[in-house]
Amino acid sequence: MVGSNKLSFFRHIAAGLILISSLGGWAQAACAGLTDEAVTEKPNVVVILADDLGWGAVGYHSDFAETPNIDQFVASGIELDRFYVAPMCSPTRAGLLTGRYPIRFGLARAVIPPQRNFGLPVTERMLPELLAEAGYQQRGIFGKWHLGHHHRKWHPLSRGFTQFEGHYNGAIDYFDLTREGERDWHVGFEPSPKPGYATDLIADAACRFIEQAAADEAPYFCYVPFNAPHSPFQAKPADVQRYAQADKPTAEEKLQGMIWSMDQGIGRILQAIDETGESDNTQIWILSDNGGVGRFDRNNQPLRGSKLTTFEGGTRVIASVRWPARWKGERKITEQIGYIDLLPTIVTSAGLNPKALERPGRPLDGLPLNDLLAGTADDLPDRDWYSYHGQSGEQKETMSIHTADWKLIVMGPDVRRHEIGPDHQLFLFEIARDPLEKSNVANEHPKIVAELTGKLIAHRSLQPDASVPTFRVGKEGFQPWANWDIRQAPGSKDPP
Secondary structure (H helix, E strand, C coil), X not given: CCCCCCCCHHHHHHHHHHHHHHCCCHHXXXXXXXXXXXXXXXXXXXXXXXXXXXXXXXXXXXXXXXXXXXXXXXXXXXXXXXXXXXXXXXXXXXXXXXXXXXXXXXXXXXXXCCCCCCCCCXXXXXXXXXXXXXXXXXXXXXEECCCCCCCHHHCHHHCCCCEEEEECCCCCCCCCCEECCEECCEECCEECCCCCCHHXXXXXXXXXXXXXXXXXXXXXXXXXXXCCCCCCCCCCHHHHCCCCCCCCCCHHHHHHHHHHHHHXXXXXXXXXXXXXXXXXXXXXXXXXXXXXXXXXXXXXXXXXXXXXXXXXXXXXXXXXXXXXXXXXXXXXXXXXXEHHHHHHHHHHHCCEXXXXXXXXXXXXXXXXXXXXXXXXXXXXXCCCEEEEECCCCCCCEEEEEECCCCEEEEEECCCCCCCCCCCCEEEEECCCCCCCCCCCCHHHXXXXXXXXXXXXXXXXXXXXXXXXXXXXXXCCCCCCCHHHCHHHCCCCCCCC
């Protein structure tokens, strides 16, 4: 799929001017927020996000489903073998686009359901806004937003994107594109009557954008958050027939058909990039927003747990990246990395210094992975890694912390308000030696449990008072507005 790199005259001149300006000393470049990658041509950036794609649901891990395009991409690129995300949808999307743990701005506890008048705070600087500062003139999102739909201020076009086609809510019907009985498909701010299967519409829109954006001289950013293979389990007849063993397909067979369809869409996107002639200098990420659902036995195997848990099956996901112009492919990286690292890595590739982008009280939690991916660094600085889920309420939360050697999971009441006791379940794993979390050694290491619990309490305390409520709050009696038109939502004209 790798094609020749089509270099425009404009990009050559821009790279040359940056190089000339850097000759006065790298200190000046650092002060300007530039990195050493600013002297090369800025890459196009494409981020493809699957929804609930389990560890065992790709061909290069098991025979559960067929994913030939994902498999080929991973084989040719850099496989990210220990890549972590949040245990559920909205938090991962928020962390990916901000480079910050979503608990810092109240978006870690739960997803944003249809009734929720809450969104990613406008005080957070998002990836497309930063890329605009780096000269990325076209910045498109195609697919599932899920970061606020009651106010225009939360709309993708208000958050740095220049084009949007897709849906605001999660779990829309794949065929009639509805949620709560109202059609949820939009182009820009406008509800769209366009018919089609959701996965196909997303891939179509992304391919059109790539073709058009590649004709411009400036680099582009394309974010493709598929809703597949999230429920409802609805596959096109031809796709489900690849797996159906009887006249009435099972939910698992439908899931397999949905995964196949998404993989075909990803293949079309990769082909569209290839046909522009810019694949060498296009940085492409493919990952899942969390683990697969637990109802299908093989979905996450051999990892323990599933979506909505902080076991590995909920937070360790398939991921890979490719940028042939700068990063050698056909490799596997086993460093512990994750969703909050995408923003600092991508903006560094675009020539910005992520540290220079931080604001008082709003530090980035992610790290730029550029040296690691380029092969010029063997490892990253030691850091703890946190996961949190509390969608069912403060009595049923789950949190985890990874260190270099250990992983602690605490399940039970909010650790800020309740001492660890009989109402909590504790799991301690020597994660470096026990990646499948088979042996709970919490009783054997009380000091380690106490130390890591203290860190979990500190992390849980980052959540501000203005945070997304638990999932069902406000659901009773909620009535959606026509076509989920954000311009008609109650209070949508309120000032930001």
